[in-house]
Amino acid sequence: MSIRIFVPRDSAALALGADAVAHRILAEAARRKIEVSLVRNGSRGMLWLEPLVEVQTAAGRVAYGPVSIEDVSALFDANFHNGGKHTLSLGLTEELAYLKKQERLTFARVGITDPVSLDDYVSHEGYQGLRKALKMTDAAIVQQVTESGLRGRGGAAFPTGIKWQTVLNTPAAQKHIVCNADEGDSGTFADRMLMEGDPYVLIEGMTIAALAVGATQGYIYVRSEYPHAIKVLNEAIDIARNAGYLGLNVLNSGKGFELEVRKAAGAYVCGEETALLESLEGKRGIVRAKPPLPAISGLFGKPTVINNVISLASVPIILAKGAAYYKDYGMGRSRGTLPFQLAGNIKQGGLIEKAFGITLRELLYDYGGGSASGRKIKAVQVGGPLGSYLPESQWDTPLDYEAYTALWAVLGHGGIVVHDDTADLARLARYAMKFCAIESCGKCTPCRIGATRGVEVMDKIIAGQDRPAQIDLLRDLCDTMLNGSMCAMGGMTPYPVLSALNHFPKDFGLVNKDTAKGDHHA
Amino acid sequence: MSLAYDHMQIANILSLQQSRPGALLPILHDIQDALGYIPPDSVPQIATALNLSRAEVHGVITFYHHFHTTPPAQHTIQICCAEACQSRGAEQLVAHAEKKLGGRKQGDCSLKPVYCLGLCANSPAMMIDEELHAHVTPEKFDRLLKHLGENS
Numbered sequence: 001m002s003i004r005i006f007v008p009r010d011s012a013a014l015a016l017g018a019d020a021v022a023h024r025i026l027a028e029a030a031r032r033k034i035e036v037s038l039v040r041n042g043s044r045g046m047l048w049l050e051p052l053v054e055v056q057t058a059a060g061r062v063a064y065g066p067v068s069i070e071d072v073s074a075l076f077d078a079n080f081h082n083g084g085k086h087t088l089s090l091g092l093t094e095e096l097a098y099l100k101k102q103e104r105l106t107f108a109r110v111g112i113t114d115p116v117s118l119d120d121y122v123s124h125e126g127y128q129g130l131r132k133a134l135k136m137t138d139a140a141i142v143q144q145v146t147e148s149g150l151r152g153r154g155g156a157a158f159p160t161g162i163k164w165q166t167v168l169n170t171p172a173a174q175k176h177i178v179c180n181a182d183e184g185d186s187g188t189f190a191d192r193m194l195m196e197g198d199p200y201v202l203i204e205g206m207t208i209a210a211l212a213v214g215a216t217q218g219y220i221y222v223r224s225e226y227p228h229a230i231k232v233l234n235e236a237i238d239i240a241r242n243a244g245y246l247g248l249n250v251l252n253s254g255k256g257f258e259l260e261v262r263k264a265a266g267a268y269v270c271g272e273e274t275a276l277l278e279s280l281e282g283k284r285g286i287v288r289a290k291p292p293l294p295a296i297s298g299l300f301g302k303p304t305v306i307n308n309v310i311s312l313a314s315v316p317i318i319l320a321k322g323a324a325y326y327k328d329y330g331m332g333r334s335r336g337t338l339p340f341q342l343a344g345n346i347k348q349g350g351l352i353e354k355a356f357g358i359t360l361r362e363l364l365y366d367y368g369g370g371s372a373s374g375r376k377i378k379a380v381q382v383g384g385p386l387g388s389y390l391p392e393s394q395w396d397t398p399l400d401y402e403a404y405t406a407l408w409a410v411l412g413h414g415g416i417v418v419h420d421d422t423a424d425l426a427r428l429a430r431y432a433m434k435f436c437a438i439e440s441c442g443k444c445t446p447c448r449i450g451a452t453r454g455v456e457v458m459d460k461i462i463a464g465q466d467r468p469a470q471i472d473l474l475r476d477l478c479d480t481m482l483n484g485s486m487c488a489m490g491g492m493t494p495y496p497v498l499s500a501l502n503h504f505p506k507d508f509g510l511v512n513k514d515t516a517k518g519d520h521h522a
Numbered sequence: 523m524s525l526a527y528d529h530m531q532i533a534n535i536l537s538l539q540q541s542r543p544g545a546l547l548p549i550l551h552d553i554q555d556a557l558g559y560i561p562p563d564s565v566p567q568i569a570t571a572l573n574l575s576r577a578e579v580h581g582v583i584t585f586y587h588h589f590h591t592t593p594p595a596q597h598t599i600q601i602c603c604a605e606a607c608q609s610r611g612a613e614q615l616v617a618h619a620e621k622k623l624g625g626r627k628q629g630d631c632s633l634k635p636v637y638c639l640g641l642c643a644n645s646p647a648m649m650i651d652e653e654l655h656a657h658v659t660p661e662k663f664d665r666l667l668k669h670l671g672e673n674s
Contacts, residue, residue, distance in 0.1 A: 015641050015654035047643040184638055186604030192640040224551075224588045225639055227652060262544075263551055265586035268637060282546030282572075284585040300543060342643060344609035349643025372610065381605060417606045417642065428605070435604075435637065 002035040003081045004056035008111070010043035010196050011228045012189070017068060018051040024072040025053070032076060042197020044111035045351030046098050054093055057083040063090040098367055103329060104353045105337050106314045110197035116235045118243055121200040127245065129319030133208045134253050141212035142168055145315060147323035149335025154180055154271075154308030155383065155412035155488075157334075157401045160315075163305060166295035167213040170303040175215035177206050177257075178280065178299055178306040181222040181229070182264050182271040185384030187415035190339040191309035193351055195222070195229040198313075199236035203259060205312035207250060208319055209305050210257040218259040219299070221276055224266050233261050268439035272487045273306045275441055286441045287487045308413070310339060329355035334400045334411075344381075344417035345371045361395040363416060375420040379428075379504065383412025385435055386492035388499035389425060410495060425504035430458035432496040440489060447490025450481045454497070467509050474501070531556055532564050536571040546572060546582055550589055562591050595632035597670055599623075600649045601658075603635040606642035615646050618660040622667060631670070 007013070007022040022038060029036040044052060049065035053075075062083045064075060071088060078086040090096060104110075113120035121127065133141050146161025167175060179202065183191040195202060206218045222230050237259055240246045248256040267285045270276045274288035277299050298304025314336065318326045327335045334356035340363055342349045347369035360380060364370070371377050379389045382399075388409035397403050404411040419428070433454030440447045454477055460470045478494035485491035501508055535552045539545050549568060553560050560583055569576045583589045601607075601616050616635070623631050641647035644656035650666060658666075 011639075011654055012641050012644050012656060015639075015644060015647060015656035050644070183640065186602075186606045186638045187642045188638075189640040189642055225636065225649075262547065264588075265547060265551070266588035267586050279547065280544050282544040282582070283578075284581050344606040344642065344645065346643070385605060415642070417609060419605075419609045423609065428608070431605070431608070439637075 002037045004037050004039060005081065006039045006041045006054040006056075006061070007051060008043045009040035009115070009228070009232075010050070010193060011226070012047050012193075013043055013050040013052070014228065016050050016066065020069045021051050021053065021067050021072065024069045028072050028076050029081070034076075034081060036081065039114050041113065042110045042115050043193055043351075044093065044099060045107070045193065046096065046348070047350040048348050049090070052090075053080075055081055055083060059083070059092065061093045063093040063096065064088040065090060098348065098350070098352075101367075102353050103337050103355050105317050105326065105329070106201070106310060107194065107198070107339055107351065107353045108317070109201065110193060113198065115197050115199055115232055116239060118200065118236075118239050118245075121198070125320065126200055126316075127204055129316035130204050130207055130211075130245070130251070132319050133211050134251060134255075138168055138212050138214060141208060141319070144319060144323045145212070148318040148326040149323075149330070149333070150311065150314055150318065150326070151334070151401070152308060153310035153314070153338065153413065155185075155410070157411070160307060160311050163295055163307070164209065164212050166293065167215075167303045167305050170296050172303045174217070174300075174302050175213055176299045176302055176304040177209045177213075177215045177218040178277070178304055179206060179218070179220040179309055179312055180271065180273060180276055180306055181220050181226075181309050182276060183226070183309070183413075184223060184268040184271050185386075185413060185415050187343040187381065187417035188341050188384060188413045189343070190341050190351060190414065192226055192229050194309055194313055194339075195226070196232050199233050200240065201313045201316055202233075202309055203236060203240050203246065205315040206259060207246065207257050208315050209307070209312060211250075211255060213303070213305055215305065216256050216258065218257060219280055220259070220261045221264055221270070221280055222261055223264045230261055230263060237261065267441075268435075269441040269487075269489050272441075272489060274487070277304065277306065284441070286443050287489075289486065310413075330400075331355070331357040331398060332400050332402055334402070338399070338411075338414040340399070340414045340416060342368050342416050342418070345373055345377075345420045346418045347372045356400050357398045359396050359398055360390065360416070363399075364395065364418065368418070371418060371420045373420045373422075375422065377418055378421040378423050379419045379425060379500075381417045381419070381428075381496060382415070383410035384415050385432060386410065386488055386495055387412050387415075388495045389419075389428070389503060390499070391503040408495070409499065410492070425500040425507040426458065426462050426509075427507075429497045429500040429508075430455060430462065432493055432500075433458055436489060436493040444484070444486040444490060446481045446484035447486070447493075450477055450485075450490060451493060453477055454481075454493070458497075461508055464509055471501070471508065471510070528557060528561055528564065529567065532567055536568065540571050546574070546579070547586075550583060550586075554589060559590050559593050595630060597631045597651055598634060598649075599631055600634045600636040600639075602637070602639050602641070602645070602647045604638045604642075606638075607646040610645040612646040615648075615658060615660065615663065619663060622664065631667075 052065035151157040270285040275285040279285040339353040436451035
């Protein structure tokens with residue numbers, strides 16, 4: 001029997017030379033007349049170890065990493081293809097503490113299976129949720145999702161079941177399922193890893209959503225910066241359609257669901273759901289006023305379920321194992337798990353799926369191993385470019401939607417960006433304003449004009465020009481943006497800006513902390 | 523004449539795509555994939571096919587960062603400038619890249635910022651044409667640039 005070797009096809013692994021490593025392994029095996037079958041799996045999420053090469057042994061899969069092409073010959077010399085010891089040996093993959101301590105529900109298969117193998121998917125409990133859903137009424141499916149406590153994983157944390165119920169209750173000849181895969185936040189890569197590592201779970205989740213609300217057409221709107229995810233999804237959709245899991249008659253149920261990938265075009269604001277719908281309709285990605293809600297009048301004016309990748313990909317396990325199983329994880333009103341993404345200046349960056357309630361300190365040190373630079377960690381931005389910077393005094397708060405709201409912070413999509421003590425928070429606050437100015441859709445004045453004025457004010461503060469008055473002006477401007485913007489783009493840019501100002505006043509040239517402590521919300 | 527050729531190629535793309543719902547973005551992607559950019563001359567042609575005004579088509583092309591209306595350089599280098607890459611020296615990398623590319627011949631390489639390639643745990647990251655690179659140090663940048671020079 002040939003030896004099974006796994007080399008990830010995940011973008012992070014590719015960016016570190018995984019393709020070259022895979023080619024070298026095949027060439028070296030051929031030269032040594034060793035029969036090898038190579039699987040291009042997703043990433044296990046231990047991204048500092050990429051490219052992480054695994055070999056199937058009788059005891060389980062053993063890991064080696066990070067592997068470069070120069071290591072391949074020596075790995076064969078060390079008999080790695082039979083699990084032999086080498087300086088890059090990491091032991092059994094499943095026993096690695098980083099992975100073993102996780103609670104992988106949504107990411108159960110990512111890194112384990114061949115992403116485009118439907119057989120792999122089905123033999124690893126895939127499509128069990130859909131098979132159950134096909135025996136249930138639409139209302140019963142929605143009820144399971146509601147009872148699971150699942151909330152929108154894209155950042156807004158709106159209860160998924162309630163959204164679906166609204167679409168179910170709105171009669172229409174045509175309804176749509178839209179997956180928001182416009183993952184533009186820095187520090188987030190869970191959507192990408194899932195689409196590249198287990199596309200069928202997203203396809204299954206969207207199919208279940210279609211059954212639940214009576215939709216027949218679905219779209220996955222993927223950012224143009226993710227060409228590999230687009231490729232994997234298109235491959236998987238074709239295979240699923242040919243096998244009868246998509247199309248006019250899903251698994252001979254008499255119900256149809258068609259699915260299509262649409263490529264975005266590099267506008268951050270299209271991650272906002274109404275701008276995304278505009279973009280899908282072929283227009284500029286300009287935010288719509290709400291109401292009407294997309295659930296009532298969404299894509300092409302039809303009732304539309306629009307959910308994030310991780311929300312939809314969490315649905316199959318909820319249907320397969322029941323709402324109670326999923327709800328058992330988590331704390332308070334944050335039920336289930338969140339794939340946290342540890343990024344930036346961190347020694348062991350990667351994806352950590354855990355139940356809500358873990359603390360930032362545990363993630364930063366128990367998993368992350370401290371900063372990559374070896375310097376003291378100064379500030380941590382949670383929830384993407386529109387999330388607050390958290391100082392060390394806040395790192396023991398459990399990661400829970402409500403607990404973070406109470407800190408005037410945002411849990412969002414679970415993206416965590418670490419900065420060491422060389423970071424200048426005034427410059428990062430300026431960047432937040434600049435990013436908003438670049439990416440604003442221009443529909444509302446507080447965001448369009450406010451962000452540009454914000455950059456100017458920050459420039460004056462950084463230059464030490466009339467600081468107290470400029471800081472008053474900055475607070476005033478943030479107040480207008482917070483309360484007057486139409487969507488989160490302008491409405492949440494003040495989170496990184498004001499949290500930086502309030503927690504790191506020295507970086508803004510304020511010596512006495514008290515002078516900086518204004519009212520957060522004012 | 524290359525202009526006439528473009529028009530024919532665009533006509534083919536339009537006839538394949540124009541009946542899809544929300545066809546404009548897929549059409550613009552296909553044109554840019556085929557020609558490397560979206561010729562401003564093609565705007566009236568696209569508008570007519572989709573029953574849109576020229577202003578609407580122009581508005582869409584200019585709204586999205588991904589679309590451009592002039593032929594691209596031989597190579598496009600995109601360095602991520604978002605927070606996770608900033609925390610690992612993206613600003614220094616951009617400065618280094620600007621200095622290095624200053625010495626190269628015009629039209630050869632264009633340097634653009636990009637806001638997130640989804641490689642945030644392996645920062646700083648960049649993309650050369652379609653190829654992703656992570657943990658990019660100035661030394662690694664020089665190596666990749668040298669390689670690019672040898673291949674072009």
